[in-house]
Amino acid sequence: MKNFDELTEYLEKLAMAGLVSVSVVHELKSPLSIISICNEQILTSLEKGDNISAIKFSKKIEKALAEILSIINSTKSLLQGDSNQIVGVLVNELIDETINNCKIKIENQNIKYSLEVPDNLMAIECNATQIKQVLINLIFNSIDAISALEEKWIKIKVYQNEVETIFTVIDSGSISNADSIKMFEPMYTTKGEAGTGIGLWLCKKIIEGHSGQIKCTLIDNHTAMEFSIKLT
Numbered sequence: 216m217k218n219f220d221e222l223t224e225y226l227e228k229l230a231m232a233g234l235v236s237v238s239v240v241h242e243l244k245s246p247l248s249i250i251s252i253c254n255e256q257i258l259t260s261l262e263k264g265d266n267i268s269a270i271k272f273s274k275k276i277e278k279a280l281a282e283i284l285s286i287i288n289s290t291k292s293l294l295q296g297d298s299n300q301i302v303g304v305l306v307n308e309l310i311d312e313t314i315n316n317c318k319i320k321i322e323n324q325n326i327k328y329s330l331e332v333p334d335n336l337m338a339i340e341c342n343a344t345q346i347k348q349v350l351i352n353l354i355f356n357s358i359d360a361i362s363a364l365e366e367k368w369i370k371i372k373v374y375q376n377e378v379e380t381i382f383t384v385i386d387s388g389s390i391s392n393a394d395s396i397k398m399f400e401p402m403y404t405t406k407g408e409a410g411t412g413i414g415l416w417l418c419k420k421i422i423e424g425h426s427g428q429i430k431c432t433l434i435d436n437h438t439a440m441e442f443s444i445k446l447t
């Protein structure tokens with residue numbers, strides 16, 4: 216360790232690794248419990264000679280394993296230096312893949328979603344896995360925020376000007392000024408046991424790592440999470 220700056224950088228990386236592991240452990244719980252439940256169901260089905268059900272549960276295990284793999288891959292991408300993973304990414308493809316990841320959760324909760332994404336957007340230089348992770352985190356937070364509301368919708372907007380691409384996730388909920396500032400602090404959560412308070416802190420780190428900015432604002436009194444990424 217040569218100097219104070221290097222030590223600070225090292226400690227920051229260590230803290231980040233610690234917080235990322237808390238979040239990963241939390242995320243792994245859900246697919247692991249699915250695997251455990253389905254495994255029991257397979258055994259019961261096989262005892263009854265019900266092969267069709269056994270296959271159905273085995274397919275669920277396959278999906279949960281794919282989810283675990285994707286959690287591990289995005290963690291690796293977060294913890295490794297990202298500069299080698301910055302590539303030209305088509306924004307429309309990025310949005311499509313994100314929506315595919317979130318669709319089931321959105322539809323299960325009877326949430327209406329709409330996209331305002333022009334189809335002629337220019338490619339952006341970014342780490343696609345990380346930016347997708349940010350969008351998924353924002354969408355999942357919106358789902359949590361509006362699940363108990365009568366009016367449930369999420370809007371995803373993308374806008375491009377000469378210098379940057381601006382992504383906005385707006386939901387039918389609202390938020391106080393104080394919450395919209397605190398929400399980016401590590402371990403700040405209002406979800407008790409169900410939350411880690413690490414999602415938005417990570418989003419901020421990822422966006423800042425892309426020399427961009429992320430903020431929470433209100434649009435027509437609805438919560439709007441907005442981040443920008445420079446075009447080059």
Ligand SMILES: Nc1ncnc2c1ncn2[C@@H]1O[C@H](COP(=O)(O)OP(=O)(O)O)[C@@H](O)[C@H]1O
Pocket residue numbers: 352356357360386388389390394398399403404405406409410411412413414415416438
């Ligand atoms: N779309 C939103 N609407 C209202 N509150 C939100 C929204 N997104 C985040 N928050 C608030 O910010 C907190 C921190 O979010 P996050 O860092 O993702 O952690 P977690 O989701 O584990 O609580 C949430 O607990 C919630 O109080």
Ligand SMILES: [Mg+2]
Pocket residue numbers: 352355356414415
């Ligand atoms: Mg979250």
